[in-house]
Amino acid sequence: MIRLENITKVFNQGTVNENTALRGVNLRVKEGDFITIVGSNGAGKTTLFNTISGSFHPTSGSIFFNDEDVTRMPEYQRAKYIGRIFQDPLLGTASNMSLEDNMMICYKKGFKGLKISLNNKMRHKFREELKVLDMGLEERMEYNVQLFSGGQRQALTLLMTVLSHPDLILLDEHTAALDPKNAALILELTDKFIIERKLTAMMITHNMSHAIKYGNRILMMHKGEIILDISGEEKKSLTVEGLVKKFYDVKHEELTNDELLMSHE
């Protein structure tokens, strides 16, 4: 469904600060894939997401969505196919607007016309959907989003993203800014939504055990390259030790990134 061919991204090309963030990345995402991505800081995970979503264009290489070349397509046009959730819970919702207004804005992608779509039928629908989150938000639909906690806002962003039926969901460490309890809750919800609604998703995480526990495919990135791509049965039987060993076998260097090895559970 999504195909990356030889994607290279160089920042500050031709200056002393030149920095190659992606080196010839090739990737094929199939429909229904739930891919987890691990890698140390500076491995190019977020750059990969920014390239897929169109926040910036790659230095070379091409990106295809359903065989359509979207390499030069601006971000807002690509956003019709992509739902992206950021680490910062504030980026997914508009603080000074009510919960129902936020849901209405995110309900349908693309140009917004002069129709008043937010009616009681819609409110009823939103209320039913909010009950899935089990946070009592369905009783607070007229409240401004800024009154909610980070966990509630991220859960809301997740729900709104799922409701807009994107072809691909990009989760950029979307639980990293939350406390452990909320992070676990959001992660469970994410897993549930993706499996129940048969969505295609890519999730960046710093937590190796999460990367192994969730999804059907795991990618490990290192210095701008995808060095491991494990799926199927092999993924199911994977352990953190096994992953570290595989990393050593490929790169012949020790995986010493504390943050990466640390599991929060």
Next chain:
Amino acid sequence: MGEMNYSLFFIDTFLLERTLVYIVIMQFFRRGSLQVEIIKDITMIEGIFVEGLIYGIMVLGVFITFRILDFPDLTVDGSFPLGAAIMATMIISGYNVFFALAAAFMGGIAAGVVTAVIHNRLKVPNLLAGILTMTMLWSVNIRIMGNRANLPLLKNETILTDIVSWTEGIIPSDYTILIFFFFVAMAIKFSLDLFFRTDMGLTLGALGNNEQMVISQGVNINVMKAIGVGLSNGLVAVSGAFAAQYQGFADVGLGTGIVVTGLASVMIGEFIFTSNKIVVLTFRVIIGSIIYKAIMYLGRYYGYHIGLTPNDLKLLAGLLIIACLMIAQGKKRNYFRRWKNDQA
């Protein structure tokens, strides 16, 4: 809870009429000319409301850019006299007055779109883009008025003379104008309320708050900004067109300091009540505009007691904004402290 104290201060200015009656009585004892003073004060109150409503249309525009879009737009200083210039020129050339008003509205929209395009295409900061358009509009406005800086409208038929002649003998002309502007301001306010409940309106609301979110919804934010800033300047131009008819002339200098007036009015309105309902937000904008005009009238008529002249009014307007900012900042700090306590 600094909020309470400050709002009390503004409720005081809100009870303007009572204050005025007090001042009138005081002057009666001092001078013994009650009748003259009452007539003066009634026309003054009527003037405050009419001007508050006319400028309220402009403040609605400023509210859209500054508060909803978070796009501090200085085009306003040019699009206000642009509306006045288009209106006056077309009235003098004998066009239908309502057609002239529509043209002023379109002219304002065009000015706003120019600012948005400069900002979007050339990646210029929005303040600078607004200043560029505003500066260019100075020349454009003089061109529109036929290379003159001022166009008197005293002998021409305007919307106001039309309305007054229709209701002649039924309602006194001063009240006709007051009622007319009340309905115009309310009609514009309610159309805006409706607009901000549409999908496009909601998206504009989100744009000022969270650009990334709007991009993520597959919306071209450049187009959205052009629509928002265009609409804002369209309203400002309509306000300018009415101001020209009310004052009886269009002048190229009419727009100097309009942004400040608008911003001060928006801020004053924000002290009255807080809400997230657009119906309330637009309403308090108009109330803010009327209170601002009242403060300026007080400054003009009674400021001489403390040595103020009309030339000091701009200073007064600026100080008013600074006072509003200081109060708002105090509020925010309190709010933050409360939030921190909740977290702990």
